[in-house]
Amino acid sequence: MAHAYVTFRIRLARHALADFIASFKSSGEIVVLVFGQVLIGLFALIAMPPMAASALPFYQSIPLLLAHGMAMSLPLFLLRRRVLPRDVVLAMHPLPIPPRIALAADALVAGILAGPLALAYIVSAAIWMSQGPEWLQADRALPATVFSFLVTCGCSSAILHLRARGPRPGPRLRRLTTLALGEPWRGPRIAYLWHRLFWLPFWRGDNVIGHQQSALLLGAIASAVAWTMAPAGIMGGVLDLTASASLILLADRGDKAVREQLGVLRPIMAAWPLQRRALEMCARAFSLAPVALLLALLFGAGLWQHTAGHVYLTLAMLAPVLLVAIPRFNPRARVGLVVASIVILTAVGSEIWN
Incomplete structure (x- = not known):
């Protein structure tokens, strides 16, 4: 009979996975509609790196397989806060959980979350084995893929184990706490409220919005620079x-x-003596600041010198404004607007350098 802690961890992981799928539904529809063919190609290629590495000499293949296995554990690293929320970690800290049971729970949860990856490996490996390219060595390819998958499971277990040990306040957390407790603010009051109610919560604790937007911005800048060149x-x-x-x-x-943050704050702000409408408009307008930075980069790259570039920049300014300005959005309508904007911008952008 399984230990109660192991059962709890498995149920928590399943709940976190279901919650992630539900929260990713709208974004998933956008990704599938826009990048559907690319995703099918990546799905077929997912087992290619370890199978190709197995054809190399032993001293070269092992580091590559280790690197591939560690890289494939990145999704669980990003999901660690959902799989083990901060409140749960703090609640488990004083419990007398044997180390052996804790390690077993981490390994089982890592194996459950790595299940879809194992299925993808099986399908991709079957495709490559049926194709039989010249570089493929069948007697070494499958063991190498299994080895990479085991490395992924091991890294995932280590990530969960470190997460379960509990949060430790670092310099950044102490700095944010000091700032929240009363450092003087010099600037407009609306900017002060936006900073405290939106900017800081997006970076604190287990909130990943700040990191998510930073990663999206860096990826957008890198792809825009590469596109112009x-x-x-x-x-x-x-x-x-x-x-x-x-x-x-x-x-x-x-x-x-x-x-979503406004939905949390509205009941609290209802009793505050402030212009709530102005604060909401300010917060939604500030969300377009990264887009403005990216458009400025594209403008400086010379897109405005082409007729198609004029149209592209105009549409690129109009589409984000529509997303922010429309008060209420049906989820399906929002997905449709996002997909239509991407398709139209891509079509116009293809004419710029021709």
Whole structure:
């Protein structure tokens, strides 16, 4: 009979996975509609790196397999806060849980969450084995894939084990706490409220909005710079799609995060003596700041010198404003607007360098 702690951890992981799938539903529809063919190609290629590495000499293949296995554990690293919320970690700290049971729970949860990856490996490996390319060594490819998967499970277990040990306040947390307790603020009152009610919560604790938007912004800037430098052709088209999608998703995710935060704050702010409408408009307008930075980069890269560039920049300014300005959004309508904006921007962008 399984230990109660192990059963609790498994149920918690299943709940976290179901909650993540539900929260990712709208974004998943956008990704599937826009990048559907690319995702199918990546799904078929997922087992190729370890199978190709197995054809190399032993001293070269082992580091590559280790690196691949560690890289494939990145999704669980991003999901660790959902799988083990901070409140649960703090509640488990004083419990007399044997180390052996704790390690077994971490390993089982890592194996459950890695199940879809194992299925993807099986399908991808079957595709490559049926194709039989010249570089494939069948007697070494499958063991190498299994080894990479075991490394992923081991890294995932280590991530969960470190997470379960509990949070430790670092310099950044102490700095944010000091700032929240009363450092003087010099600037407009509306900016002060936006900073305390939106900016800081997006970076504190287990909230990943700040990191998510930063990653999206860096990815959008990298793809935009590469797009402006790439020659016309297939690579230029892929970078055009990536830059356009990154721009719209940056606006969509930022506006969605602000709307969710407003839903939390409205009951609290109802009793405050402030202009709530002005604060809401300010917060939603500030969510477009990363988009404005990206558009300024594209403008400086010379898109405005082309007729198609004028249209692209106009649409790239109009679409994010529509996402933010429309008061209420049906989820399906929002997905439709996001997908239509990406498709139209990609189509216009393909004409800029031709």
